[in-house]
Amino acid sequence: MKRYKLVIVMLIGSVAINVVLAHRLSQFNSLLGTARVESLKSGVTVPPLHALDMEGQARTVNYDEVSQPTVLYILTPSCSWCMRNMDNFTQLVAQKKKEYRFIAVSLSKEDLAEYIRTNKLMIPVYLSPSSDIQRAYKLGGTPQTIVVSSEGRVLKNWEGAYVGEQKAQIEAFFHVTLPGVRPGS
Numbered sequence: 001m002k003r004y005k006l007v008i009v010m011l012i013g014s015v016a017i018n019v020v021l022a023h024r025l026s027q028f029n030s031l032l033g034t035a036r037v038e039s040l041k042s043g044v045t046v047p048p049l050h051a052l053d054m055e056g057q058a059r060t061v062n063y064d065e066v067s068q069p070t071v072l073y074i075l076t077p078s079c080s081w082c083m084r085n086m087d088n089f090t091q092l093v094a095q096k097k098k099e100y101r102f103i104a105v106s107l108s109k110e111d112l113a114e115y116i117r118t119n120k121l122m123i124p125v126y127l128s129p130s131s132d133i134q135r136a137y138k139l140g141g142t143p144q145t146i147v148v149s150s151e152g153r154v155l156k157n158w159e160g161a162y163v164g165e166q167k168a169q170i171e172a173f174f175h176v177t178l179p180g181v182r183p184g185s
Contacts, residue, residue: 040138040157046148050133051105051126054113059126061103063152070101072137074144076108077115082143084181085161086119088170089143093123095176100147105129107142145170 040046049061049072063070073089075082093102106112106127116125129139137146147155161181162170171178 038138039159040146040154042154042156044154045152046154047133047136047152049103049105049126049129049137051129053124053126054116061126063148063150066101067150068100069150069155070103070148071096072144072146072148073102073104074137074139074142074146075104075106075115076142077106077111078108079142080184081161081181083119084184085143087182088162088167088178088180089145090119090121091178092170092174092176096174105139107134107139147173 048063051059051061053059061070061072071092096102102123104121104123104125106115106125107129109127112125112127115121129137134140141159143161145156145158147157149155156173158166158170160166162178163181167178167180170176
């Protein structure tokens with residue numbers, strides 16, 4: 001009988017702890033602004049992208065200054081999925097650089113120069129978009145791939161690495177075949 005009571009007390013204690021932790025996590029996500037309700041939708045018009053170049057100079061990406069759509073690849077150097085997805089992205093750039101303008105946007109400066117060098121990124125790389133831009137583009141998780149028309153209208157938005165159904169959608173949209181993600185470590 002004592003064991004039965006002890007198990008019940010432990011079970012009640014465990015449930016109480018989980019409720020408290022879930023509540024704290026919810027509060028923490030709200031403070032960080034990470035609890036996104038929805039992702040960036042196709043058809044939405046986005047403002048020009050304001051960010052810094054690698055030398056720390058303010059830059060603006062205006063979509064109407066080129067006739068082809070712009071592909072924004074949002075990353076962070078510490079993101080393991082960004083690294084695992086890099087073969088897909090570099091293959092996409094190699095196959096479609098004449099039809100699209102490609103720009104990488106890093107949400108972190110830490111180790112960015114090494115990341116660019118290691119991955120031989122040969123496209124413009126910008127960093128530190130303002131919080132207003134991050135909200136307008138619904139940035140947060142990485143990697144994220146956004147295709148924007150020359151009118152500034154979102155044509156497509158994919159959140160995450162190019163795997164499964166998402167890889168198939170990206171291959172169909174761009175009419176390419178991609179190698180897949182690198183194995184995890």
